[in-house]
Amino acid sequence: MLKNQKNHKNHKKIQEEMIDIFYGEKEWSEELKNHLDTCRECGVFWQELHALHDKLSCFDLPQEMEIDDRLISSAFKKADLFKKKRANFKESILFLGTATLLLGAESWFIYLGNGMLILKGQILMTVLVPFALPFLLKLRLAKEGY
Amino acid sequence: MHELSEVPVYLWFILVPILLIQGLWIFQDAAKRGEHKWLWGIFGLLNVPSNLLIYLIVTRVILKPNPCQYCGKNIRGNYTYCPHCGEKVGEA
Numbered sequence: 355m356l357k358n359q360k361n362h363k364n365h366k367k368i369q370e371e372m373i374d375i376f377y378g379e380k381e382w383s384e385e386l387k388n389h390l391d392t393c394r395e396c397g398v399f400w401q402e403l404h405a406l407h408d409k410l411s412c413f414d415l416p417q418e419m420e421i422d423d424r425l426i427s428s429a430f431k432k433a434d435l436f437k438k439k440r441a442n443f444k445e446s447i448l449f450l451g452t453a454t455l456l457l458g459a460e461s462w463f464i465y466l467g468n469g470m471l472i473l474k475g476q477i478l479m480t481v482l483v484p485f486a487l488p489f490l491l492k493l494r495l496a497k498e499g500y
Numbered sequence: 501m502h503e504l505s506e507v508p509v510y511l512w513f514i515l516v517p518i519l520l521i522q523g524l525w526i527f528q529d530a531a532k533r534g535e536h537k538w539l540w541g542i543f544g545l546l547n548v549p550s551n552l553l554i555y556l557i558v559t560r561v562i563l564k565p566n567p568c569q570y571c572g573k574n575i576r577g578n579y580t581y582c583p584h585c586g587e588k589v590g591e592a
Contacts, residue, residue, distance in 0.1 A: 442528070442531050445527075445531070445537070446524065446527060446528055446531075449523070449524065449527045449537075449538070449541050450520075450524055453519075453520055453523050453524065453541070453542075453545050454520065456542075456545060457516050457519060457520060457545065460516075461512065461516060464512060469512075476547055479546060479547040479550065479551075480547060480550045483547065483550045483551060483554055484550060484554065486554070487554055487557065487558070490554065490558045491557075491558060491561075494558055495564070497578060498564070498576055498577035498578045499577055499578065
């Protein structure tokens with residue numbers, strides 16, 4: 355099963371390379387040639403690629419199409435946003451794990467009978483944290499360059 | 501004052517998820533705003549609701565007027581994009 359999945363991945367990778375070769379962006383390598391000779395799946399893919407090209411050539415398409423730079427830049431922006439979102443999601447999961455561990459440790463501490471200490475700490479923090487506000491705002495102003 | 505062992509366990513089961521949700525929300529919001537997300541996120545795990553209020557005040561209150569050159573609404577001095585109109589207002 356695992357081997358099959360790995361093989362499928364390999365075929366995908368090779369087929370992507372074939373597309374590049376078909377459009378002249380890459381050269382044939384010996385390894386690829388050998389693979390194409392022996393692999394039925396990739397052979398069928400190569401033939402389909404040719405058939406598709408033949409079919410498309412029947413249409414009267416302009417040889418050089420104008421490319422809208424705004425479209426490309428918007429596509430790049432979208433891709434960047436997607437990457438950023440994915441990275442943020444991964445980090446959020448990591449944070450969630452860390453937070454669960456920390457709160458789990460706190461819960462364990464409470465379970466061991468130290469709940470009073472935690473509660474006192476919470477009350478103390480509720481009272482003391484607002485005193486840190488001027489300091490935090492000062493830091494903020496410094497960060498903003500005032 | 502009663503010992504905490506007498507406090508119903510369900511209260512802790514309520515408090516812990518609230519802290520978790522608060523911390524996660526602060527973490528994600530800080531990430532969006534380009535703040536120190538880990539620092540603020542862990543800060544959000546410590547206490548409810550005072551730490552959330554402190555976070556909201558520090559990250560949202562604008563102390564010095566700095567109008568956006570496109571829409572005129574006040575924004576922070578270190579913003580790269582205006583959160584109201586989306587125009588670029590500073591260097592990244």
